Amino acid sequence: MPPVVTGYRIRIRMTARAIDEPHRTASPLELLFDLTFVVAVAAVTAQYAHQITAGHALSALVPFLQVFFAVWWAWMNFTWFASSYDIDDIAYRLLTMVQMAGVVVLAAGVPPTGADSDFRLITIGYLITRIALVAQWLRAAVEHPAGRRTALRYAAGLTLLEAGWLLRLVLAETHTLPSPTGIASFLALAALELAVPWWAERAGHTTWHPHHIAERHGLFTLILFGESVLAVSNGVRAALEGTEVGGSLIVIAASGLVLLFALWWLYFLLPAGQGLSDRREISFLWGYGHYGVFAALAALGAGLEVAVEQTGHRLAASPLAICYSVALPTAVFVVLLRLIHTPLVTEHVMRPRAVLVGVATVLLLPLAASRFGVTAVVAALAAVGVAMVVVTFPAVARHC
Template identity: 65%
Template sequence: MPPAGITIRIRVRMSARPIDEPHRVSSQLELLFDLTFVVAVAAVTAEFAHSVAEGHGLAGLVPFLQVFFAIWWAWMNFTWFASSYDTDDVLYRLLTLVQMAGVLTLAAGVPAAATHSDFGIVALGYVIMRIGLVAQWVRAGVEDPARRRTALRYAAGMTVAQLGWLLWLLVAETGVLPSFSGLPFFVCLVVLELAVPRWAERARATAWHPHHIAERYGLFTIILLGESVLAVSRGVAGAIEADGVKGPLVAVAGCGLVLLFALWWLYFLVEAGEGLSGRRDRSFLWGYGHYVIFAALAALGAGLEVAVEQSGHAVAASPLAIGYAVAIPVGVYLAVLWAVHALVAGAPVVRPAAAMGCVALIWALPLAAPWLGVAGVVTAITAVCVVLVAVSIMTAAAVGRAVARRQSPQVVES
């Protein structure tokens, strides 16, 4: 017998977990799994920062988005499966280990994919991850008769999509039918990947837990914000080594931290778990929309790294390009965050006029880079986001008071 307080799950029948399971939170295994994505995101952010610093930000954008899609989609697949079928027994843990090995393999292939469009190692990592996840879905199909068709559809759809990726890689390597090796074929495979869950869920919806999903997405947001902090620290180290501590360095680094804090504040203004509970039909748009949010945060980390770095020594990128490397991700983040919040929030906290007005202003600010400098542009962008946070807090307080008044019992005088 194991010691008191220790539970060892050797074998647990895989069945759908209740969607209203109380106190459902991320497991220790999910948190460990997320650590492998810290490595992958750090690798793709560093490569994109290198492209921006060399003045090739636009050229590096497509490889960045391609590799980041692979990272995000791998995390998505595991997260939604675990929300429905986490048994935490020995087999489940071992298959999760296989997926973690795939993520680390993918991360090792990021430099070659970003600089030479060589996706061989990335594809190998994806194959390893898919082996573990398809095995999980097959197991769910065998052990959960009520959702067998759904689970087997997931397994079949992922297998077909993976064969498509291998074909894309093979054609790219051999040079046969070169049109297949380009961006259009990649986009077609992305559409196929995104369509698999919609097709599989038509048989019967999986039993994902809304509060668990919201927490998982919030944790991944924090991971990406943490990667941006790491990117800023890399830029600070490079700038100090080159030219010591100077005013522009302090301004950009300090404002970068405040900017990330403001974006964190805006994300967690809405309790997504409550919204998803009553609007499960909007989960696809909500979940898929986060690709843009997550990619914007990763790109912002690269932009901030270069902005800090240029304060210590010269880089090939112009102040205008560096300003837009910060402004574009921030604007995209704010616009899509508002749309994602609107899908699940009962009342808007970030007003559309305020959000879009801030986006327009932020995207215009880099034009002043020749006069303000990069430090001035980053400071101004930060100030706009801080004002948006303040306005949103006041809006949230007003909405809360209005809801409280509606819910308070009416006193009827007889």
């Protein structure tokens, strides 16, 4: 038996955890790890909100998606590794702490990306997370012979791609990487990052736990909803600097919360754990699809913050742009949620016709902003969100 001190193991052999391990839930260490992403997501959301306020929502969208990719992918890599190899001994904990430090550095690097297009701290933070994760995979390769080929492929792929990111940074710093090439190189490296798990798992599948993975994605979704609530609160505070509490401020803040609640309701309508257990082969589609779901929620938080703030200040952004900064993320969230969950369930509670009508309405409502104002449009968007929840009630009742 391995020595145990106050509930954790000092040193044990790293072996794969069982796919069907009963009562598998997120560990306290995973929850602590997620707290660093609270900071990172808050930084990304605040940065994008600032760009929307300045009237640069469209031009800032690509940098926002780039930075969010780094945040999301760092979380994904840790989460899926932990689902297979979390042994919670001292070495595992310390390497997790190093990854947390990398996320903190990454979060600190978010503001410079907006002000000066400076990705140095982002890249350094990402490098720190990679060093620790590669060490974890190498340890798995040494101590778990059955999964050695897969673990070595992960370690090799991550190492080579990190070299690519560093080379990209050096070229950017020496001004030898033109802007169009910079975007193309990012897309190429990001695509290769997504290809590493597919390539590595061809040598042998890791033993990630379906219900644990579903829970972990649900927890990260809650982080993003929480950040959106915080964004609404920030918008209220900013609005009150320029005006007193009024009907418009109350209506738009309340509408933002109602919209978030409706989207939360839709996400957690059906648990994904059983579907992932029955169809593990679609895990890539489901997991990668969450990038869009998560990014949409982060962008929605930024849009709601600006929508609330404009009740107290005259902003550079037009009413149309502000309304679309709320409507577009809402539409993307609903569409992607429907797409990634459809393969997991035999009967989806979100009917295609309801989704089509709801999304079309959401995308058309901002066109009324110039006539009815931002407050009325956001209130209408919240009403559409509630309607999309209500139309699921008959299907939900049949599942009960």
